[in-house]
Amino acid sequence: MLRVIGRHLKQGFQLKSVERSENRVRIDLEFQSPDGRDRLHEVKSARELTDVHKIQAALYWDGDGNHEVVLSNGSTDIVLPREYLEKVHREAEATTAFLRDFPDEATIAFRPNPAVCRYCGNDRCPFLQRNDQFQSSPVGG
Ligand code: SF4
Numbered sequence: 001m002l003r004v005i006g007r008h009l010k011q012g013f014q015l016k017s018v019e020r021s022e023n024r025v026r027i028d029l030e031f032q033s034p035d036g037r038d039r040l041h042e043v044k045s046a047r048e049l050t051d052v053h054k055i056q057a058a059l060y061w062d063g064d065g066n067h068e069v070v071l072s073n074g075s076t077d078i079v080l081p082r083e084y085l086e087k088v089h090r091e092a093e094a095t096t097a098f099l100r101d102f103p104d105e106a107t108i109a110f111r112p113n114p115a116v117c118r119y120c121g122n123d124r125c126p127f128l129q130r131n132d133q134f135q136s137s138p139v140g141g
Contacts, residue, residue, distance in 0.1 A: 001043050004029060004072045013039065027060055029072075039068040041077075049073055052115045054080060058088035 005015060013031040016038070020027045029041040042057035049071055057071040058080055069085060071078045099106045110127045117127070 001028065003074045004041060004043050004077070007077070008039075023062075025060055033068075037066055037068055038064075039070055041070045041072050044071070044073045046073060047075075049076065049078060050115055054078070054084070055088055058085050059092065061085040061089065063089070 001018075008031050009015065012034040015029070016032055017027065017030040020030060027040050028043040031039045031041070033039055040060045042053065042060060044053050046053070054071055057069055061067060061069045061080075065082070069080045071080065098109075110125055112127050117125075
């Protein structure tokens with residue numbers, strides 16, 4: 001977190017908030033760029049930034065075209081393209097609608113993913129009862 005702050009202050013960004021809660025998310029860092037745009041950062045301690053991290057960051061976006069959404073770690077800042085943010089939001093809305101409208105089907109629609117299953121709290125998942133390979137220790141972030 002401190003490295004990301006230092007990097008941005010050197011580039012002329014102003015720090016606006018740290019770990020601000022808004023709606024359903026907690027925004028790790030918020031900066032204002034020298035030209036006045038807001039930049040929202042999801043900050044990870046992991047050395048390697050993954051697709052799951054990108055999706056987490058993309059969920060910061062509220063459809064405001066003036067906001068940049070950035071995934072950061074100690075050495076890197078990835079500005080997520082607008083098209084990617086729109087795609088993640090379309091998929092999130094479809095998933096939310098599926099969970100809301102078809103709860104019975106959702107309880108048996110298991111989609112194992114090693115990057116996600118290790119954090120999942122669904123102890124009734126039949127996949128995990130048959131396989132413990134995704135129960136390894138969590139990665140950073
Ligand atoms: S543990 Fe089961 S319910 Fe959870 S994400 Fe993995 S497959 Fe889905």
